[in-house]
Amino acid sequence: MHDIRAIRDDPAAFDAGLARRGAAPQAEALLALDERRRVAITAAQEAQAKRNELSKAIGQAKAQKDEPRAQALMAEVAALKDALPAIEAEEAALSGELDTLLAALPNIPATDVPEGADESGNALVAEHGSRRDFAFTAKDHDAIGPALGMDFDTGVAIAGARFTLLRGGIARLSRALGQYMLGRLVDEHGYQEVAPPLLVRDEAVYGTGQLPKFAEDLFRTTDGRWLIPTAEVSLTNIVREQILKEGELPLRFAALTPCFRSEAGAAGRDTRGFIRQHQFDKVEMVSITTPDQSDAEHERMTALAEGVLDALDLPYRRMLLCAGDMGFTARRTYDLEVWLPGQAAYREISSCSTCGDFQARRMNTRYRPEGEKATRFVHTLNGSGLAVGRTLVAVIENYQQEDGSVVVPDVLRPWMGGIERLEPLR
Structure with a gap:
């Protein structure tokens, strides 16, 4: 607002x-x-x-x-x-x-956001990691995944298009990724773990900017609630209609939740594979902070998302989105794009945005600076740390072996009961 x-x-x-x-x-x-x-x-x-x-x-x-x-x-x-x-x-x-x-009007871009109408105007900030050299032709995850338990056909049979069933080791690998990501944020970086509602009221999705303009991208229940498109909605609304003390800030919340998106605005895109699903898991980071700290918090949040990719040894790049490619509520957005050798392309795996006071005005969330009577609006930030399904795709494609197996990254093995490799199901 x-x-x-x-x-x-x-x-x-x-x-x-x-x-x-x-x-x-x-x-x-x-x-x-x-x-x-x-x-x-x-x-x-x-x-x-x-x-x-x-x-x-x-x-x-x-x-x-x-x-x-x-x-x-x-x-x-x-x-x-x-x-x-x-x-x-x-x-x-x-x-x-x-x-x-x-x-109905989008947030105003920060001055350092590049000009541009679409993703072609995005600016490369940095590239990290080295792409693997394969002694064979690298395959797309949707060619490797089915033998490992990524069951597209059963998912569609149960729920329809853009749903996938995971079974066996690949289901465990997906769970391990989410637990590992959330554990880093909570145990090492001071985020408070939250298990939030997955169904929310109109006021919540209005507060974070999905309503009224993007209702078609959401799923609505018969009693008028909304399935969250991201835990950003629940986490940011924790401070809805509150006056916080400056000494409490920043507040940092993290959650691992299912997310639900109708993908109404993405018809025809990524209909194959596991990239764009109606239901997916994601680790979300939300920060509530003062205006003078929000830019530093944005850099910190993005660096934490990058840390997961570094630990998994996945090649990626940081992009600064142009004004025309940012989300509705964002003032500035960094996208992290991971290299997928099967597609020979970089694909978004995390988006970290600072919204300024745009969401805070919609939620009426303020803070009182120390020694002052007047209140000011807080700044809100959100970021993926990371999208679990897309990270699973990146691991499958980057760690694939010629025999169809997938090596489990070292940092995930404690979460996998010591399993070092996913083998095709018999």
């Missing part, structure tokens, strides 16, 4: 930020509506003040036994009482209309 006062202060800068997103100018229409709203607020305040003034005058007239004047004043109060609901209704309607328009 945007601050209408900031738009009043510099409407040109606001429209310039939207233009970087490929959006049309909005400041003039927003400010015209805001002016009408402010007029309505003033009218309501003046009517209330006038009613209070008249009520006091009625008391004085009655004390002076001036009944005719008291009756005349009472008639004025009655007229104001009849008119006030319409004035207040107009104010509420204009405020709601303004909030609806503001809620």
Whole structure:
């Protein structure tokens, strides 16, 4: 959500930020509506003040036994009482209309975000790791996986397209990845582990920006709740409508959860394999911090996601997304893309974003700086640490052997009961 006062202060800068997103100018229409709203607020305040003034005058007239004047004043109060609901209704309607328009507009990119309309404008920040040289032709995970227990056919038979059933060692490897990732964050980096709700209310998905614009990308239950598309929704809303103490910040939450996405905006993309599923596991990181610490927190969060890829010895690169390729709520986003030798391509495996106060305004989450009475909005950040399914794909493709087996990375073996290699199922 945007601050209408900031738009009043510099409407040109606001429209310039939207233009970087490929959006049309909005400041003039927003400010015209805001002016009408402010007029309505003033009218309501003046009517209330006038009613209070008249009520006091009625008391004085009655004390002076001036009944005719008291009756005349009472008639004025009655007229104001009849008119006030319409004035207040107009104010509420204009405020709601303004909030609806503001809620539909994306966050403004940070100044260091590159220009660009789509992923072709993203900037390479750094590459890490070395691509493996295979003595055979590397295969895609959907060619290797079925023999290891990645059962696409049964998943589709049970649930339909974009669902996969994992069985045997590959199911255990998936579990090991999630436990390893979450364990690093909790045991080594100070994140508080959370087991959050997977079903949430409208207010939660509105707070993190999925509603109202992206409802078609979500699954909704028959009782009106939403399946979380990412644990970001549940974790960020932990602090919804709270005033935090500066000394409490930063708050860092982490969770390993199933995630559910309808993929309505990705029709026809990655219909084969395990890359783009309706249901998938992900380790999510969320930070709640002060504005002056949010950029450093963004770098820290991204580095923690990179640490998992380093530990797994997977080649990857960090990309700074351009203005046109960022998510709706993001102010700046780093994508980590892992090398998949079977596809001979880099594919996204983590996205780490700083949202500034954009989500905090939607959730009404503030903090009180030490020694001050006034409050300020917190900054929120979120990142994948990592997407478990895509990491599983990366391990399968990078650790594949010519005989169809897959070597288990060293760091995962304690989580695998010492198993060193996945062998094709008999």
